[in-house]
Amino acid sequence: MGVGHHEAAWRHPRTDSRNLSSVKHFQxxxxxxxxxxxxxxxxxxxxxxxxxxxxxxxxxxEPITLLxxxxxxxxxxxxxxxxxxxxxxxxxxxxxxxxxxHISGGRAxxxxxxxxxxxxxxxFGFDGIPDHAGRYRRAAEFVDIATALWDSWEDDALILDExxxxxxxxxxxxxxxxxxxxxxxxxxxxxPRSPQGRPLLVQAGSSETGRDFAAxxxxxxxxxxxxxxxxxxxxxxxxxxxxxxxxxxxxxLILPGIVPFLGPTAAAARELEQEFTxxxxxxxxxxxxxxxxxxxxxxxxLDAPLRPLPPIEQIQGNKSRYQxxxxxxxxxxxxxxxxxxxxxxxxxxxxxxxxxxxxADDLQEWFTAGAADGFNIMPPxxxxxxxxxxxxxxxxxxxxxxxxxxxxxxxxxxxxGLSHQPSRFTLHRExxxxxxxxxxxxxxxxxxxTAEQ
Amino acid sequence: MGVGHHEAAWRHPRTDSRNLSSVKHFQxxxxxxxxxxxxxxxxxxxxxxxxxxxxxxxxxxEPITLLxxxxxxxxxxxxxxxxxxxxxxxxxxxxxxxxxxHISGGRAxxxxxxxxxxxxxxxFGFDGIPDHAGRYRRAAEFVDIATALWDSWEDDALILDExxxxxxxxxxxxxxxxxxxxxxxxxxxxxPRSPQGRPLLVQAGSSETGRDFAAxxxxxxxxxxxxxxxxxxxxxxxxxxxxxxxxxxxxxLILPGIVPFLGPTAAAARELEQEFTxxxxxxxxxxxxxxxxxxxxxxxxLDAPLRPLPPIEQIQGNKSRYQxxxxxxxxxxxxxxxxxxxxxxxxxxxxxxxxxxxxADDLQEWFTAGAADGFNIMPPxxxxxxxxxxxxxxxxxxxxxxxxxxxxxxxxxxxxGLSHQPSRFTLHRExxxxxxxxxxxxxxxxxxxTAEQ
Numbered sequence: 001m002g003v004g005h006h007e008a009a010w011r012h013p014r015t016d017s018r019n020l021s022s023v024k025h026f027q028x029x030x031x032x033x034x035x036x037x038x039x040x041x042x043x044x045x046x047x048x049x050x051x052x053x054x055x056x057x058x059x060x061x062e063p064i065t066l067l068x069x070x071x072x073x074x075x076x077x078x079x080x081x082x083x084x085x086x087x088x089x090x091x092x093x094x095x096x097x098x099x100x101x102h103i104s105g106g107r108a109x110x111x112x113x114x115x116x117x118x119x120x121x122x123x124f125g126f127d128g129i130p131d132h133a134g135r136y137r138r139a140a141e142f143v144d145i146a147t148a149l150w151d152s153w154e155d156d157a158l159i160l161d162e163x164x165x166x167x168x169x170x171x172x173x174x175x176x177x178x179x180x181x182x183x184x185x186x187x188x189x190x191x192p193r194s195p196q197g198r199p200l201l202v203q204a205g206s207s208e209t210g211r212d213f214a215a216x217x218x219x220x221x222x223x224x225x226x227x228x229x230x231x232x233x234x235x236x237x238x239x240x241x242x243x244x245x246x247x248x249x250x251x252x253l254i255l256p257g258i259v260p261f262l263g264p265t266a267a268a269a270r271e272l273e274q275e276f277t278x279x280x281x282x283x284x285x286x287x288x289x290x291x292x293x294x295x296x297x298x299x300x301x302l303d304a305p306l307r308p309l310p311p312i313e314q315i316q317g318n319k320s321r322y323q324x325x326x327x328x329x330x331x332x333x334x335x336x337x338x339x340x341x342x343x344x345x346x347x348x349x350x351x352x353x354x355x356x357x358x359x360a361d362d363l364q365e366w367f368t369a370g371a372a373d374g375f376n377i378m379p380p381x382x383x384x385x386x387x388x389x390x391x392x393x394x395x396x397x398x399x400x401x402x403x404x405x406x407x408x409x410x411x412x413x414x415x416x417g418l419s420h421q422p423s424r425f426t427l428h429r430e431x432x433x434x435x436x437x438x439x440x441x442x443x444x445x446x447x448x449x450t451a452e453q
Numbered sequence: 454m455g456v457g458h459h460e461a462a463w464r465h466p467r468t469d470s471r472n473l474s475s476v477k478h479f480q481x482x483x484x485x486x487x488x489x490x491x492x493x494x495x496x497x498x499x500x501x502x503x504x505x506x507x508x509x510x511x512x513x514x515e516p517i518t519l520l521x522x523x524x525x526x527x528x529x530x531x532x533x534x535x536x537x538x539x540x541x542x543x544x545x546x547x548x549x550x551x552x553x554x555h556i557s558g559g560r561a562x563x564x565x566x567x568x569x570x571x572x573x574x575x576x577f578g579f580d581g582i583p584d585h586a587g588r589y590r591r592a593a594e595f596v597d598i599a600t601a602l603w604d605s606w607e608d609d610a611l612i613l614d615e616x617x618x619x620x621x622x623x624x625x626x627x628x629x630x631x632x633x634x635x636x637x638x639x640x641x642x643x644x645p646r647s648p649q650g651r652p653l654l655v656q657a658g659s660s661e662t663g664r665d666f667a668a669x670x671x672x673x674x675x676x677x678x679x680x681x682x683x684x685x686x687x688x689x690x691x692x693x694x695x696x697x698x699x700x701x702x703x704x705x706l707i708l709p710g711i712v713p714f715l716g717p718t719a720a721a722a723r724e725l726e727q728e729f730t731x732x733x734x735x736x737x738x739x740x741x742x743x744x745x746x747x748x749x750x751x752x753x754x755l756d757a758p759l760r761p762l763p764p765i766e767q768i769q770g771n772k773s774r775y776q777x778x779x780x781x782x783x784x785x786x787x788x789x790x791x792x793x794x795x796x797x798x799x800x801x802x803x804x805x806x807x808x809x810x811x812x813a814d815d816l817q818e819w820f821t822a823g824a825a826d827g828f829n830i831m832p833p834x835x836x837x838x839x840x841x842x843x844x845x846x847x848x849x850x851x852x853x854x855x856x857x858x859x860x861x862x863x864x865x866x867x868x869x870g871l872s873h874q875p876s877r878f879t880l881h882r883e884x885x886x887x888x889x890x891x892x893x894x895x896x897x898x899x900x901x902x903t904a905e906q
Contacts, residue, residue: 010620052623068521072522072526088542089540092541096515160473162464162465165737173504183578184575185575185577186501186575188504
């Protein structure tokens with residue numbers, strides 16, 4: 001939303017709720033992240049709002065347009081927008097991201113979501129929560145089409161010969177002629193190939209189906225993991241799945257989310273966290289929890305333990321988040337009031353309250369233990385929580401050789417150490433022996449975390 | 454495309470084809486227009502590209518993202534993006550325009566097109582050219598939904614009370630519960646109301662059905678008219694239709710397109726036009742003509758008259774442009790080579806080659822004769838053609854009292870002399886006597902053309 005990841009952030013004196021509608025504020029946030037040499041900024045998204053909730057905080061801006069405005073105010077940082085395969089069309093989505101990639105000079109990323117909410121379905125003519133497996137089938141077909149469209153103009157298709165009037169080489173502009181279960185799309189895309197070829201593909205599915213989808217398609221995975229052990233297990237599992245899909249383990253980066261509360265002492269950081277917890281509106285949180293679980297808990301007693309939830313097999317919404325909340329409630333024997341306080345910071349992502357050294361230690365532990373390739377930093381309040389992270393935690397990581405000292409790439413794929421992918425049509429030609437090989441992935445250019453392990 | 458409206462502009466020495474992919478170039482174009490105190494910049498659009506055409510010039514950027522990038526580089530000028538009711542969804546479209554309106558501080562406009570091309574249909578799973586009447590039925594339902602969604606948050610719905618944690622007044626956030634022939638949409642929009650309430654609605658339909666649609670919905674109409682007599686007839690007709698729909702004649706502005714070639718003498722201007730004509734690629738132009746008419750003329754002899762075309766009743770594409778081209782070919786007894794030269798500048802829009810005084814005289818004549826409320830200036834080449842218009846023609850119009858001397862409004866609706874529309878839900882409450890009246894349209898604020906007649 002721009003005021004912070006804690007759900008009550010907009011009420012805290014460290015934020016200004018007028019920033020919700022200030023483009024300059026969002027541009028400033030990205031500039032702070034860029035000063036810290038972070039890889040990218042990322043906006044979540046949904047396609048509905050509940051009209052009944054007076055405590056409901058609602059974003060003002062749509063991510064692709066907002067990131068386009070941010071592109072004009074920054075030079076290096078990657079720009080990752082969430083967009084849904086559930087209710088958009090692959091032709092228009094592929095084109096919007098190609099345009100963002102052109103406008104930003106190769107900094108676009110797409111966080112692929114499948115839209116599990118019944119309220120979202122109702123805005124697009126569907127009843128109820130769409131079937132989990134069907135959502136992922138549609139997502140796979142959608143991504144297959146989008147990537148084919150991004151490949152439909154080869155890198156060197158544009159000729160632009162003013163003397164002869166030849167604009168493009170028709171041998172390098174391709175129809176895709178897709179005909180599948182959900183979509184029929186002729187192509188080519190109505191946009192020449194963008195600087196990155198395609199946006200960085202990001203995904204957050206952590207269920208069984210979601211992990212397979214992410215391992216097959218994603219180049220970066222956002223995930224909520226509670227402990228370093230669970231994080232390592234997830235990390236190993238997804239990398240193994242990627243290899244089973246014929247990819248390299250390095251082709252997909254695992255980025256757990258963390259919500260850092262920073263203070264000069266651990267006690268001060270915990271006090272700050274408590275200030276935010278005290279601002280939580282239980283009515284809003286119960287609605288959030290109900291939406292997260294797909295179970296109506298809006299009338300649940302606050303000081304009782306969470307009532308038994310249905311088995312996960314019956315859940316059509318976000319299965320991994322469902323499991324995580326269920327585990328939290330069961331294993332830590334929390335009351336609902338304690339549970340919503342725990343979820344208030346990052347909706348299931350891990351909150352760390354501590355000194356900058358302690359937060360840096362935690363990130364280093366996860367990274368060296370093989371539970372993370374990097375992190376999705378979710379400051380509880382903005383801009384202060386991001387400024388503090390950039391000014392206090394990043395320098396410690398940098399001293400330890402765990403963080404870059406300058407941007408060495410110009411694209412988001414470059415920041416993540418991923419190479420430019422040639423179009424599939426160029427590769428077909430290469431395989432047919434008509435062209436020399438193009439350079440492949442150069443793993444030495446990996447710049448996400450310049451680790452000394 | 455950014456290099457000019459003449460189809461061969463990118464080949465002429467006065468343009469630089471690298472500008473096609475330069476965001477800074479497009480930002481500069483808008484800044485030039487803003488220096489001239491023009492109302493708005495406008496980008497056409499389509500949802501397909503023909504892979505076979507090597508002379509085919511293809512835009513790099515998608516209009517909504519491009520205009521968002523332009524918003525960051527300008528302060529006053531309106532930003533009109535073309536978007537299709539044929540293949541987008543009203544929920545996502547309403548949201549993108551709301552976001553552009555928020556980001557630009559109330560400068561968004563939507564040029565509503567229905568997408569008549571068979572190649573566009575093939576990218577969205579349809580065969581052949583969609584039926585003309587069906588396209589307009591879908592467009593009407595689409596615009597009804599979009600306007601309802603823009604109204605779904607009333608102007609004062611946001612409370613943002615940090616002390617009580619009340620974000621919005623749920624009595625002022627509304628479901629729309631639309632259920633129609635093409636769409637079922639629950640609402641509300643997932644974006645609070647934008648500065649203009651809704652974007653300016655622009656349309657270019659000039660067929661019978663198109664005129665009715667425009668008269669019912671549009672606040673500005675782009676149109677191609679060949680003579681001042683035809684322009685006056687169109688003007689009177691559309692205004693009368695608007696009145697028949699219960700609107701004021703002032704609620705819809707008629708803006709014919711013109712392609713100005715400027716020179717120090719009329720002969721020099723005509724020579725410049727001829728330079729561009731000489732760069733036309735007949736292969737490309739025949740494809741363009743075929744696409745414009747929905748009739749395959751790619752193998753037509755160039756020095757013969759246009760072969761007889763089918764009657765307009767059989768045309769499912771752009772009927773008014775079809776009629777205009779047919780009239781041109783018939784009445785002026787042109788060969789196909791002459792016809793494509795005539796269409797090369799503005800695809801049916803009127804080309805004026807002359808001195809700045811002559812161009813100003815022409816615009817004044819149309820304006821005072823009641824054939825135009827303003828004009829859509831389509832410079833044949835960019836940025837020079839726009840710079841010349843702003844520096845040479847606008848000052849003449851200003852001296853004659855026909856053009857503003859400063860921006861007096863902050864929104865695009867304000868530039869066009871249209872008032873902020875309250876949400877329909879606010880109006881319902883007013884009618885029920887629960888609120889005092891809000892101020893209505895103030896026609897004295899009309900600033901499009903500050904005429905002294």
